[in-house]
Amino acid sequence: MSTMLELAGLRHVYRGGHAAVDSLSFTVDGGELSCIVGPSGCGKSTLLRAVAGLIAPTGGEVLLHGSPVRGVPEELAVVFQDYSRSLFPWLTVQSNVEFPLRGRATRAERRELAWSALKQVGLADAAHKHPQQLSGGMQQRVALARALAYRPALLLLDEPFASVDAQTRFELEDLLLRVHAEQGTTMLLVTHDIDESVYLGDRVLVLSSSPARLLADLPVHLPAERDQITTRESETFVELRTEVARLLRGVAAPVSVSP
Amino acid sequence: MTRPQRFLLRWGVLLALVTWWQLVTAAIDHPYFPPPLEILAAARQMWFSGSASTLFLSQDALDSLLPSIGRLLGGWWLAVLAGVVLGTALGLSRRLLDYTGPVFAFFRSLPLPALVPVFVLLCRLGSQMVVAVILFGAVWAVLLNTVDGVHTVDRVQLDTARAFQIPAVRRLVGIVLPAALPKIFAGLRVSLSQSVTLMVVAELFAANGGLGGELQDARDQFDFAQMWAVVVMVGVLGYTLNTVLLAVERRALAWHQAVEGGQLVDHA
Numbered sequence: 001m002s003t004m005l006e007l008a009g010l011r012h013v014y015r016g017g018h019a020a021v022d023s024l025s026f027t028v029d030g031g032e033l034s035c036i037v038g039p040s041g042c043g044k045s046t047l048l049r050a051v052a053g054l055i056a057p058t059g060g061e062v063l064l065h066g067s068p069v070r071g072v073p074e075e076l077a078v079v080f081q082d083y084s085r086s087l088f089p090w091l092t093v094q095s096n097v098e099f100p101l102r103g104r105a106t107r108a109e110r111r112e113l114a115w116s117a118l119k120q121v122g123l124a125d126a127a128h129k130h131p132q133q134l135s136g137g138m139q140q141r142v143a144l145a146r147a148l149a150y151r152p153a154l155l156l157l158d159e160p161f162a163s164v165d166a167q168t169r170f171e172l173e174d175l176l177l178r179v180h181a182e183q184g185t186t187m188l189l190v191t192h193d194i195d196e197s198v199y200l201g202d203r204v205l206v207l208s209s210s211p212a213r214l215l216a217d218l219p220v221h222l223p224a225e226r227d228q229i230t231t232r233e234s235e236t237f238v239e240l241r242t243e244v245a246r247l248l249r250g251v252a253a254p255v256s257v258s259p
Numbered sequence: 260m261t262r263p264q265r266f267l268l269r270w271g272v273l274l275a276l277v278t279w280w281q282l283v284t285a286a287i288d289h290p291y292f293p294p295p296l297e298i299l300a301a302a303r304q305m306w307f308s309g310s311a312s313t314l315f316l317s318q319d320a321l322d323s324l325l326p327s328i329g330r331l332l333g334g335w336w337l338a339v340l341a342g343v344v345l346g347t348a349l350g351l352s353r354r355l356l357d358y359t360g361p362v363f364a365f366f367r368s369l370p371l372p373a374l375v376p377v378f379v380l381l382c383r384l385g386s387q388m389v390v391a392v393i394l395f396g397a398v399w400a401v402l403l404n405t406v407d408g409v410h411t412v413d414r415v416q417l418d419t420a421r422a423f424q425i426p427a428v429r430r431l432v433g434i435v436l437p438a439a440l441p442k443i444f445a446g447l448r449v450s451l452s453q454s455v456t457l458m459v460v461a462e463l464f465a466a467n468g469g470l471g472g473e474l475q476d477a478r479d480q481f482d483f484a485q486m487w488a489v490v491v492m493v494g495v496l497g498y499t500l501n502t503v504l505l506a507v508e509r510r511a512l513a514w515h516q517a518v519e520g521g522q523l524v525d526h527a
Contacts, residue, residue, distance in 0.1 A: 052422050085415035090437045090514045099433065100423035130514050150423065255287040 004030040004065060004186050005051065007156060011211075012046050020046035023060070026205060026214060028155075033180050033187045035197035038207030044190040047212060048158050051188065052078050060113030064154070077152035081159040083139040087131040087146075093118065095126040097146045117149035118142075120182070121175060137168035141175070148179060155169060157189040161196070170228045173200055177226060179201035194244045198237055199226060206247045228240050298491060305473075306492070319473075327458060328496065330386055334406025335391025335454040339447060342398045346443075347436070351362040356406065363403060371396040371453060373462045384465050392461040397450035398502040404446030408439025417440035441515045444508045451504055455497040470496075 005028040012021045020043035028034050038044050048059045053072040062069040064076075077100075080086040087096050097114040105113060118124050121141040131139050140160060147155055160176075161169045177200065182189060191197050197204045198220060204213040222236055231237055275278040277295050293301075306320035313321065349356050375392055380512035382388035412435050418429045436443075462471020470489055509516070 049418075054418055054421060072421055072424055074424065076422065078419065080415055080419065082415050085413045086419045088416065088434065088437070090440075100425060102429070103426070132514070156422075 002030050003027045003031075005188070006063040006066075007051070007060070008063065009060035010050060010057050010062060012050060012055070014045070021050070021057070022212055022213050024207075024212060025060075026210055026217060028186060028188060029188050031184045033177075033189065033200060033202045033258045034205060035201035035203070036188065036190045036205045036207060037194055037197035037244060037248070038212055039192045039209045040192050042207050042209045043212035044090075044207060045158055045223065047207075048078075048156050048188070048190050052076060052156055073154075075151070075153040077150045077155050079140075079143050079147050079149035079155070079157045079160045081162050081251075083136065083163070084131075086143055087139060089130060089132050092128050092130055093123065093134070093142050096131060096142055097149050100146065100150050111153070113149040117145040120148060120175035120179060121145045126134075135168075137164045137172060140164060140172060144172075144175070144179070148183070148185075149245070152185060155185050155187045157187060160189065162191070162193070169196075174226075174228065176200065181224065194241050194248065195232065198222075198241045198244065199228075199231060204240070204244060206244055207227070214251075216244075218243065267374065274342065287489070290481075291483055293487060297484045298487045300473055301482075302488035302492065305485060305488060323470060323473050324492070326386065327462065327471070330389045330462075330469065331393065331458040331496075331500075334390040334458070335451060336449055337390065337394045338397035338454070339401050342401025342450070343395065343405050343443060345398075346402040347409050347431070347439075349402075350406040351431075351435070352410025367399040367403060367419045371457055374466055375457075375461055378461070379464050385463075385467055389458060389461040389465055389469070390453070393454045393457045396457045397454045400449040401443070401446040401452060404442045404449075405439060408442030409435055411442075412438040441512055444512060448501070448504060448508075452497060453501055454472055455493065455500070494523055 001059055006225070007024055007026055009019055010024040013018070013019045024047065036044055036047065046055070049055045051069070053062075053069050053076075056070075064073050088099065091099060094111075094114055097117055098110045101110045101113060115124070115127070118127055123138060123141050123145060126138065126142075128133060134142065135204055140163075144160070152238060157176075161172050173196065173212055176187075176189075189197075189200060201220050204216075204218045204226065206218065207213065208215050218240065220240060222234070222240075226232055281295045284292045286423045304317075306324055307315050307316055309315050309317040309320065316324075343510055349359060371392075374396065378388050378392045378395070381389050400416040416438065417430070420434050425433070458469075459471045459474070463475055465471065470493055474486060477483070477489060
C-alpha cells in the first residue's frame, strides 16, 4: 500500500519553552489503523493537532500524499475526546452530521450521507433528537457518524473513548473496527490505554513522555477479526501489551516496585 | 398543580390586591389616589374610545401611544443591531477587546437618565432624541453580553469547525452566534426593560406627545386619574413586551434549556 501520511522530524515547542513533541518521524500507509500510545500529557494531542493542521509545528514537516500540510488539509476529519463540547447542542443529531457537508453536497446527498452514517453507528432512530438527549456513548457515536459522513481520507481520533464507561467503550471499539473493515479509512488513533491500542491497531506507535519521541513501532500480529474476550486473552495480545507496558514504564516517572 | 390552578393563583393575588386598593381608595377618597376603576375609565376614555375602523383606538392613542411604542421598539431594535454587530466583532478580536474594555465599562456604569439632558442638547427635542437616548442607553447590555457570549464559545467546537474546513462566515453564523445566543438573549431582556424606562424619561423632556408627554400634561392639569392611567399603561407595555420576548427566547433556546435543566425536549 502507498504511504499516505509522513511525519519528518516533527517538533513542537510551545511559547514558554515547553517542548511537546521532538524529532518524531514515521509513516502511515493508506487504509492502516495506527494507534499512538503514550503516557498522559506526553504530547500526543499536540501531535494530532499538528497532523490536523490546527497548529503549525515549530520544526519538521507533516506530509500528506507527499505534499506538506499547511492549514487544515482536505478530506480530513477529527473525533475529539470531549464529545459534549464538539457536538453542536442547538442542532439535531441529523443536522450535526450534515453540518460539515453543507457546500460540499446537495441537500439530498447530505441527507443520504448522514442517514447512512447514522445507520452505520446504530443511531438511525435518534436522528431527530438533540445530542444532549443522548447518553455519552451515543453522543460519541454521533461524533463518529459526523466524521464518517464526511468521507475522510484520513480520520484522526483523539482519545475518542476516554470519557465513556467501560462497557460502552468496548462497544465503541468494536464499532470502530467494523467501520474500518467496511470503509478502509486510514485512521490515526491516540490513546493512553495500552490494551486499547493493541486491541484496535494494525500497529502501535509507542511514545515517550514529554517531549514525545518515538520509542517503538510495533506491528500487531493479530487476526483482523477481533473479539473483546478471546483476542484479549490470546498469547499474542498479552505479549504485545506487556511489551508496550515495559517500554512505557521505562520512560515514565520512577514507579514503586510492586512485590 | 395544574396549569389553570397556577394561572388562577398567580393572577388571583394581583386581583385581590387591586380589589383591596379599590376599596381603600374609594373609602379615603383622596384626589392623589383615584380608585382603580376610575383609572380604568380614564384609560378607556383616553385611548380606547375610538370607532371600530381604528380598532377602537382613539385619536389620542394614534397620536401618543403608537408613536411611543414605535420609538421604543425602533430605539431598542437599533440598540440590538448595533450591540450584536459590535459585540460580535469585539468578541472575536481579543486585542480590540483589550483596548476598548475600559471605555465600555465606563459607559455601562453611567446612570442612563443622566444622559437625557445631553441628548436634548445634541439632538434637539423630538422623536429622534428619544430614539437616540434609547439606542445609546440600551446598547451596552446587548453589546457586553454579546462580547461575553462570543468570547466564551467552546474551543473544541471551533476546532471541530476548522478541522471540517467550514468557511469563516458559516463558522460565525452557524456556530459562534448560536453558541452565544443564550447570553445575547440575557442582554436583550435587560436592554428591553431599560428601553421602557428611557422611553418615558426621554419623553418627559421631549414635550411632543407620547406617553411621557401625556404623563406631564396630566400632572400639569391635575388630572390624577389620567396620570395614573399612563403609569399603568407603561407597566402593561413593559410587561407585554417582556412576555413576548420570553416566548421568543423559549422557542429559540429550547436546546439550551434542555442542556441546563437536563430535561428532554419534545420537538414533535
